[in-house]
Amino acid sequence: MKKLIQCTRKRGFTLIEIMLALLVITxxxxxxxxxxxxxxDSAAKSHDDLNIVSFSDMVLNYCHAVTNWSELPPDGTLAVPDYDxxxxxxxxxSLERFECPAYTVSYKLEAQTHGPSIKALTLQLWPGYTSNGTARVFYTxxxxxADK
Structure with a gap:
């Protein structure tokens, strides 16, 4: 009769294998x-940029829609329709702040007359309550x- 040799190898992982697996996971x-x-940080910057573009769109589209130039004074106050x-x-x-429930921006709008039929608007915007950092500038x- 032949004797069977039994293998006594135990199943499982060695300590080194477990340590390497934990290192890779860590x-x-x-x-x-x-x-x-x-x-x-990228999400916050994207949110700020969206707020700024939304505000500039609201202001500059209104200015483009004005047909009577006396409604666009070179300085002072400009009554702009709001989204609500x-x-x-x-x-x-001057540096001012616009607040609504969705966002807050600091802005500076400057209007200049270039000749009898051209006005240039420069809108500088900062996200939030202060003018810290670099302004986002919109020019149109x-x-x-009507004079043509």
């Missing part, structure tokens, strides 16, 4: 958590087609 988690801060159906007074030539020229 490196992955640390890398993913490092991206979290960057993605949150009301109006707000847009101050020209408005032509008085």
């Amino acid at each position: 490196v992955g988690i640390v890398a993913a958590s490092g991206l979290l801060g960057t993605s949150l 159906g009301g109006t707000f007074n847009l101050q020209q030539g 020229e408005i032509y008085n087609w």
Whole structure:
């Protein structure tokens, strides 16, 4: 009769294999958590840019729609229709703040007349309550087609 040799090898992972697996998992988690801060910062900047573009669109589209140039004074206050159906007074030539339930921007609007039928508008915008950082600048020229 032949004797069977039994193998006594135990199943499972060695300590080295477990340590390497934990190291790989740890490196992955640390890398993913490092991206979290960057993605949150990018989301906040995108939100600020959306607010700024929304406000500039509201102001500059109104200015382009004006047919009577006396409604666009070179300085002072400009009554601009708001999204909620009301109006707000847009101050020209000084740093001001616009607040609504969705967002707040700081702005400076300057209007200059270039000849008898061209007005240039420069709108500087900062997200939030202060004018810290670099302003986002929007420039447009408005032509008085009624004189043509």
